[in-house]
Amino acid sequence: MINHDDALKAVEASLDRPSAARIYDYFIGGTTHYAIDRDFAEKVRARLPLMGEYCKTSRQFLGRAVRQCVRQGIRQFVDIGSGLPTAGNVHEVADDASTQLDTRVLYIDNEPIALAHSTLLLADTADPGRHHAIAADFLQPEDLWDRVTASDVIDVREPIALVINAVMHFVKDEQRPDELLAFYRDRLPSGSLLVLSQMTNENPVNEDERQALIDLLEYYETTTNPGFLRTMAEFERFFGGWPLLEPGLVYAPAWHPDEQTVFAGSPSQSRVIGGVARKP
Numbered sequence: 001m002i003n004h005d006d007a008l009k010a011v012e013a014s015l016d017r018p019s020a021a022r023i024y025d026y027f028i029g030g031t032t033h034y035a036i037d038r039d040f041a042e043k044v045r046a047r048l049p050l051m052g053e054y055c056k057t058s059r060q061f062l063g064r065a066v067r068q069c070v071r072q073g074i075r076q077f078v079d080i081g082s083g084l085p086t087a088g089n090v091h092e093v094a095d096d097a098s099t100q101l102d103t104r105v106l107y108i109d110n111e112p113i114a115l116a117h118s119t120l121l122l123a124d125t126a127d128p129g130r131h132h133a134i135a136a137d138f139l140q141p142e143d144l145w146d147r148v149t150a151s152d153v154i155d156v157r158e159p160i161a162l163v164i165n166a167v168m169h170f171v172k173d174e175q176r177p178d179e180l181l182a183f184y185r186d187r188l189p190s191g192s193l194l195v196l197s198q199m200t201n202e203n204p205v206n207e208d209e210r211q212a213l214i215d216l217l218e219y220y221e222t223t224t225n226p227g228f229l230r231t232m233a234e235f236e237r238f239f240g241g242w243p244l245l246e247p248g249l250v251y252a253p254a255w256h257p258d259e260q261t262v263f264a265g266s267p268s269q270s271r272v273i274g275g276v277a278r279k280p
Helices: 004-013 020-027 035-047 051-071 090-097 112-124 141-150 177-187 207-220 232-239
Strands: 076-080 104-109 131-135 161-164 193-199 272-278
Touching: 020 035, 020 051, 020 112, 035 051, 035 207, 051 090, 051 161, 051 193, 051 272, 076 090, 090 104, 104 112, 104 141, 112 131, 141 177, 177 232, 193 232, 232 272
Parallel strands: 076 104, 076 161, 104 131, 161 193
Antiparallel strands: 193 272
């Protein structure tokens, strides 16, 4: 964990471009964003008016998936690409789902800005004995997993929920996502759960929405994280053939919806797909 002064310097140094993490935070109603992020977000919203609801869908799916993982007996979570601490953090949801306060969470992000904000904000809600945030890059799997193994939070011999939520749409096919996911799947012990979601370009409702999704990717080329959308068929391979928990890979609002779920009545409008698979 970087120190407080270095965290502040990292925040100040990040304001020349919109940050994907801060844009997401803005869309889901967080408070950790700046004018450059808000201006970008509103440009996106003008082209895709429901973008804020898509982001909320991703965040809500994360919460429901974490609760389901706890119900399945999982007590430790590795959240890769965790972004900024904001409403509905994994450790808060897990603690709420398990009244024994026996869950452990390791947050991992490669963006200095995300780690900086974690340093500044995570202390307000976290138990330092059970919740840590570290710097590592999803695209550097051996180094990342070495850091997981070396942490005081995660026992890599016991089942883990590996959470990669709203991340894969920032990993292009030329960045070898299949090899990366295979590496992480291989490292998980039997009984572990893999939580995946991303935005999709599956079945746009009309030509305007199809073009709007193309425009969205062009917009994100100017941010800290360019994007890449996939269909369900293109995304399902990332689970490596592991059995999916019911109801399988679906539009995220159809995955164990509750009374707060956005798009519960029309899941396909959400533009977000997700699922949870168990390692045999």
